[in-house]
Amino acid sequence: MTNSEYAVWHGLTPMGPHLRENGPDLFLVGGSGSHLVDAAGRRYLDARSSMWNVTLGYSCEPVKQAMARQLDVLPSGTVMRYEHPPQVTVDYAAALVAVLPAPLRHVRFGNTGSQMTESAAMLSRFYRRMTGETDRHTVIALHEAYHGTGPLATALTDEPILHDYSAPVDAHVVHVSTPPPETCDPAACTGECVRPVIEAIDAVGAERVTAVMFEPVSGTSFRPAPTHYLETLIVECRRRGIHSIADEVTTGAGRVGAMTYVERLTEVPDMLVLGKGLSAGYFPLAALVVASDIYETLADPPVRLGFPNGSTTDGHPVGAASGLAVLDILTADDFLPGVRRRSAELIEMLATASKSDPRIGTVRGAGMMLGVELRDSDGELWSLRDVSALRGVCREHGLLTSYSIGVLPLLPHLTISTDDCRELVERFAKAVAAYQP
């Protein structure tokens, strides 16, 4: 297929090479459970849940039915401005905050993770305008972070190539080293674990820093941040009047075997960003959840101006209906413990596979957000190029995956069966055995 024949322009993709390498018979035409079917009739096990978001597989009837019912009664609506918000959206917001740690009690809805990470940083800056701390602009994020794309979200994402080709990006963003892989001794902690963040704050001047944003489990390295590190980070930010923002676009809504990663912390961040699994990927839905004190400060601002941020389809009733149906599933007895059990089962199967192929290494991550280390005979982690090439071989073996530096991400849906886990590991092991670097 040639460039001129093809109408869809894919994100983050140089179209020419992809069109030359991938033909129309690879277009997806169907999906059920863990599996997808392409136009040539080939069946794949989807170990990437589309874009890590199809958390309940491709045949989740309760979500489909809730959306269909909503389409029948009120198929559209908005919370872009305060004019007759859809009832279902108001109900969904209340249900969502009820399962999140207090004081995260107010929700701005949007459609994408990028929109909401950007909203979080902008909201933090807007808060400063309203409270008179007008020098606070800088947002600190972590190296290897992915917070999406957009004027500010791209700046928050630590991918130099995106910065180079999106220039000029927001200049008031600073990146600092990733969390240490192991926790320090919480009893003896002197704040050393968050020293790179504190040094960055000091270098900018605390009175000029508005927020620190972090992913609790990196979607690049798949290393979970130690809980003590995150708690210390939140406390040190609070001590300096800086907002802490947890980006749980991937980790939230069940992906790590819990509603959120931050619920295991003793400290609650000021803002939480959710996306992907909120609607199980059945509707473009994301949310920025904000602590009560921020909402209350901005609810009655000194000038009659609302937070200048929003889009037409924010709070869409069909999205809210999908979100409510997903929440029902996630909060059902034994659902989240079941995800953790299946995760342990999958990790065990991967450990067994690694005994027969030393290139398959340790499994990183949490819940159903896993990254399998791939190592060469010297123990070195594979390059991004090799992992990307392996992904192609996985596809030939009927397995769809993502790729990252040194690790192959495995993010199947949360309800994957034991048989499908077994199939996943068999296909993966065969692909590794077949791959010649």
Ligand SMILES: Cc1ncc(COP(=O)(O)O)c(C=O)c1O
């Ligand atoms: C942690 C994180 N934040 C933000 C985003 C951006 O979300 P979206 O692709 O919905 O804009 C992603 C997407 O992968 C993500 O993983």
